[in-house]
Amino acid sequence: MLGYDGREVLAVFVGGALGTLARAAIETLLTPEPGHWPWPTFAVNIVGAFVLGYxxxxxxxxxxxxxLLGTGFCGGLTTFSTMQVEILRMIERDHFVLAAGYASASIVAGLAAAWVASEWARR
Structure with missing residues (x-):
């Protein structure tokens, strides 16, 4: 890694660790039933989009x-890959409407959260 800033790498590492721990705690406390809306993943992704927008x-x-907060914390908190696997599992169980709703709501709510936070940050 030529020309990297060690303090920046440390900031990403610390933020990532904190974000990952927060996500793991939320997903452990709020485990959804198979075939139901995966609220923990949805929530961390929307909160992460809001924080990153700000x-x-x-x-x-x-x-x-x-x-620290953007790349690290938000990167550790949010999880696009888990969302994709959850959608795949819904499709595999023939929950097509739930899968489409979850995918659509995740994109729309995430974009709205980032936009609201960005507008708020400009004030």
């Missing part, structure tokens, strides 16, 4: 808080 708009590029 951080990306508000914090300067040269602030270590940006990689």
């Amino acid at each position: 951080v990306a708009t508000r914090l300067p590029d040269d602030s270590y808080r940006r990689p």
